[in-house]
Amino acid sequence: MGVISRGFGRSREPEDSRLPPGQYLTEDFPVLSAGPTPVVRLDEWRLDLIGPAGDRASWTWPELRALPHEELTTDIHCVTKWSRLGTTWRGVSLDTLLAELETEADFALVHSYGGYTTNLPLEDLMDGQAWIVVEHDGEDLPPEHGGPARLLVPHLYLWKSAKWVNRIELHDEDRLGFWESLGYHEYGDPWREQRYVGD
Ligand SMILES: Nc1nc2c(c(=O)[nH]1)N[C@H]1C(S)=C(S)[C@@H](COP(=O)(O)O)O[C@H]1N2
Numbered sequence: 001m002g003v004i005s006r007g008f009g010r011s012r013e014p015e016d017s018r019l020p021p022g023q024y025l026t027e028d029f030p031v032l033s034a035g036p037t038p039v040v041r042l043d044e045w046r047l048d049l050i051g052p053a054g055d056r057a058s059w060t061w062p063e064l065r066a067l068p069h070e071e072l073t074t075d076i077h078c079v080t081k082w083s084r085l086g087t088t089w090r091g092v093s094l095d096t097l098l099a100e101l102e103t104e105a106d107f108a109l110v111h112s113y114g115g116y117t118t119n120l121p122l123e124d125l126m127d128g129q130a131w132i133v134v135e136h137d138g139e140d141l142p143p144e145h146g147g148p149a150r151l152l153v154p155h156l157y158l159w160k161s162a163k164w165v166n167r168i169e170l171h172d173e174d175r176l177g178f179w180e181s182l183g184y185h186e187y188g189d190p191w192r193e194q195r196y197v198g199d
């Protein structure tokens, strides 16, 4: 066995060990949308974070962009079996946004411009696991990939990463999103291959 250099982090790890079961590598960035790409004007853009009792925090585009941004490099995995390694993004950590709202809620239902929804446990949006990203590969996020801003939750299948995000509702009980109500797995961990209900 060779010695694994840790000097440059994840990019030196063997690619195979970064590929969840049943996934293949692609260099392209496929576009997967359940409907047309919505046109979102930046002067009308809003992101609302709404607690179970209706308490809310809200950001305009300039307000979001005034928050601290982070660069991140991560692997992404789509349930249709493609994975991309080492994708780079820039955005605002969900921890920064969630700090504005005190809540005991356990679940999030994320809404997009255009009507798409997806659900996940609130704890999966916390502790450096999720971002509202506004750049990909050093460029503004293209509209077809969710621009001006999308959720990115790279540890779950990519359908959880709602493009054109505009509202995050917190609930005490889990409510299914778009694909989840059509038979996709409620949680969607690629490493446990949770593609469909019952996996
Ligand atoms: N608003 C919205 N977000 C969405 C989707 C969608 O149809 N609408 N598709 C999801 C699915 S199934 C995947 S695999 C990824 C695809 O992201 P991409 O088009 O940037 O590759 O977005 C997710 N987020």
Ligand SMILES: [Mo]
Pocket: 032, 078, 079, 080, 158, 159
């Ligand atoms: Mo997907």
